[in-house]
Amino acid sequence: AIEITSEYIKEKSGVNVYINSEMPIGAGLGTSAAISVATLAAYSYTLGHELNLNEIAKLGHAVELSVQGIASPMDTTITTFGGIIWLMPNIGFEQLNPTIEMPFILGYVKREESTAKMVKKIKELREKNEKIIEMIMSSIGVIAEEGKLAILKGDLEKLGLLMNINHGLLESLGVSTKLLNDMVYASRSAGALGAKLTGAGGGGCIIALSPNKKREISLAIRLVGGIPMEIQLSKEGLKKHNP
Template sequence: MEISTPGRICLFGEHQDYLGLPVVAMAISLRAKIAGQKRKDQQVIIHKPDIGETESFLLNDLVYTKPRDYFKSGIKICSGEELVFSNGFESEITSEIPIQAGVGSSSAVMVNWIHFLSQMADKPVAWNAQKIGELAYKAEVLEFAEPGGMMDQYSATMGHLLYLESEPEISIKSLNPNLGIFVLGDSCEPKDTMSILQRCRDTRLEIIKKLKVKNPDFNIHTCTDVDMSPLNDEEKGIFQGTIKNRNILRQALPELEKVRPDPTWIGTRLTQHHAVLRDILQVSTPKIEAMLDASLDAGALGGKINGSGGGGCMFAYAPKNAEIVAEAIEKVGGKSFIISSDSGTRIV
């Protein structure tokens, strides 16, 4: 059994989904794969040749022994859906997706794992993509009380270009997948995803709490004129940036729904979105900025940091000159990947 699942980039709504705001994300043509089969005993063995590790445990011992013990949590979540595993399994995970770089590599692996488990059960089940995304989110985020949203898991399962709302209920809409070519640039800088997510999330949740004192009917989806007197100047800037990025997504959505969206217009909005992430949330780095500047100088239409930030990846929108933009990223020390929209998780 072999499963293949894509990474993702976030076009609009970065650092917004965990506030309940919508996102526009795109599954990309860099994928992770899991291949494996059942064993005759109860051992679970996962080979990870990309990082030179092998993990193993028994099906009857799913006590977590490390932070983010995802392979055990995946089995627990699937067992909660009444899947039964009488036999263990042995598998190998490989990936083209940059690891810990903000491109959804861990979520692609988790989606692969949930999809794989659905087929390794005593009675295999044919869950749809949204169900796999829901269970992957539970196993990766909710099970460990982590601060992330659900963009990564649903992008990996559904594929292509998506508009995702998480409030008041989960709503997923497919958009025009024919935006053309992007260039992903990996800064190869290590990043601390959890601490950045917690800082950006917790700061803004506290801001919202303060605003509700003076604005009892406050709603982040609809607010326009807000009494910001409870906030200091820094908090006012963070709140205004959050609303600006909310509005950039709203402006972009009708364009992305067109059969022939305007590439230049989209590129400009990507760069505007990045400016808030850089200047207000302060999640960019000098190297990411050098890669973005090099991309724009080489003719890219726009771009932004991708993922939580503090390192990791950026991407540039370059539908007509991807090779030149990729070379420009490499010249300033990044590792480049020419990417496009791709399908969601699938059995190979």
């Protein structure tokens, strides 16, 4: 992050970076994007460069690409701008404003595989089964479009159903694990409208839509070996704190 930002602002300086986070690392929650965005923004600001949010998001994505080799701009865009976004590759993004509360619970288990390994796994699977994988990817795209409409309409039941279908497709790609599946199915049995893995898979987190059964779902996740975390969606993205 420091090197890429230094090249962009054409200035370089040694710095000490301190990171304080409550989120588990490598859990499919975009923590690497958050660290990248916060680091480059703080570094550039310290050197007197007020980068705009679009510049910060673009640089953050460049950092993710340099580390992982392949990365979507989704995490760095959300981290920078906050809220819920609809990402259109090579075009831009649209911020979505749900009409009702979006109540989610996360379930966390230790990551078994890195994002880079999971991306490589899907790439190899795609090379061997191109037509089938293309159909699955296309279906995931349709689900995302339907999910956008469900969010805008406030249709939580439809959103939950789409989450369940999406998880099934992700499982068919081989990115889920037994522990993730255990949390997904336990959440649904406890009353979640929908539950799916989040992130690249290989362990990490699931996300469950839980308007009325938060306590039951949290207990169900814990009983199968996961750590439940109740979350609230925030419209706030990158924020500057003066020491």
